[in-house]
Amino acid sequence: MHLECIDCGKKHDLSTVANTCSCDGLLEIRYDFSKVQFSLEDLSAVPPHVWKYRELLPISGVPISLMEGGTPLYRCKRLEEECGVKELYVKHEGMNPTGSFKDRGMTVGVSRAAELGTKTVACASTGNTSASMAIYAAKAGMEAVVLLPQGHVALGKVAQALMHGAKVLSVRGNFDDALLLVQRLCSEKGFYLLNSVNPYRLEGQKTIAFETVDQLVAYGSEKSPDRVIVPVGNAGNVSAIYKGYKEFRELDIIEDVPMMTGIQASRSAPIVDAFRRGLAEIEPVIEPETVATAIRIGNPINAPKALQAIRQSNGVAESVTDQEILKAQKDLARLEGIGVEPASAASIAGLRKLARQGTIERDEIVVCIATGHLLKDPETVIRSLSPPTEVEADFDVLYEALSHLERS
Ligand SMILES: *Cc1c(COP(=O)(O)O)cnc(C)c1O
Ligand SMILES: [Zn+2]
Secondary structure (H helix, E strand, O other): OEEEEOOOOOEEOOOOOOOEOOOOOEEEEEOOHHHOOOOOOOOOOOOOOHHHHHHHOOOOOOOOOOOOOOOOEEEOHHHHHHHOOOEEEEEEHHHOOOOEOHHHHHHHHHHHHHHOOOOEEEEEOOOHHHHHHHHHHHHHOOEEEEEEEOOOOOHHHHHHHHHOOOEEEEEOOOHHHHHHHHHHHHHHHOOEEOOOOOHHHHHHHOHHHHHHHHHHHHHOOOOOOOEEEEEOOOOHHHHHHHHHHHHHHHOOOOOOOOEEEEEEEOOOOHHHHHHHHOOOOOOOOOOOOOOOHHHOOOOOOOHHHHHHHHHHOOOOEEEEOHHHHHHHHHHHHHHHOOOEOHHHHHHHHHHHHHHHHOOOOOOOEEEEEEOEEHHHOHHHHHHHOOOOOOOOOOHHHHHHHOOOOOOO
16 A cells, blocks of 8 residues: 555655645555455445445554444436436435544544544544534543634534534634644644545545445445536545446456536536636635535645546536535435435536536436435524424314315
8 A cells, every 4th residue: 555646646655644645646555466465345245335335445453443434325206207317316425423524534534533643633624524423532531623714614514513522613714714724734744644635534534435436236236326416615525436436447346437427506616617617727716605605615625536536537627506515415305204404405507517517327227426414404404495384283274275285
């Protein structure tokens, strides 16, 4: 195992704590697959979860774990019919311990921090990263420092970070400002940085791909979907999932890597912009805006990895409006019984848009990643739907209020 720069190809020893190369390129963990012993068949009796795939993870000792992963993969026939695709699945990452996929990356990231003897971990966060880092820091007995963009973090996420004992600082600025600050903080104070620029985070998150393959086999479907649709913020997750599929291909577990499809909110869409214009690098969006606060990011740090993932897999990047996001959130909740936060619904909104355009074809098997749970952001729900109907504590009044509902 070693770290490798995705730009200049320079190899770095695993003992390096830096997250970037001397050329500023992003680093990635590489394995010698000729030495890896891993077979899905041998593990067929083991239910999916992050550490089921530990042969393909960079931690050798006992991990700091809270039983993350193993999230449901739902077949969604109603939306499948509406969109006109062959098979549609939603992977509900909201079913992780803190209610988002960030737990997959944090169990590996904090396990790495523990190996290094770290006392304090830190991150900038739109909310979910902080909630997740806080639980693993608690489990590991570390201090957690969190920088949040003031006024743009969903209530449930702040509550989690506070309850699990993180030192929470609300920065008067946006996520991009907070990320620059925390990087400097970590280099000056020696805190361990747990944003997704940290390659260990992405190692954990790549297990979304492994589990999906595992679960599609159980459904009797193809091993690998044709397309995976992912909401994109700081762009770590789409890169991580791509890496997971690539590694399964290298191990001959699957034949083809799915088309990685990244969805951004229309006013926070630098990757979509670079993709459309064929640019190698993004131009940051200075004042990103969207109701989907988890992807309200103008300068995604993993953009080079994400653009590679999307281009090399023959995928696309597309943007959706806040209105399309909120509609998809509601429809997913009411047609399929899956409750997600707004950012997660961007994947469904993107599916609809790309199916309508004909970019997604009728014979495709599609997996949408639902990144975070509905309960993360109750305030947006209350704002977008009508409040409960108030009635007197009187049976006749109550009966009348429900008169339009049939018995059977
Ligand atoms: C973090 C997050 C995202 C964005 O993931 P990136 O890896 O930053 O692209 C999307 N949705 C939710 C719910 C998240 O928490
Ligand atoms: Zn380099």
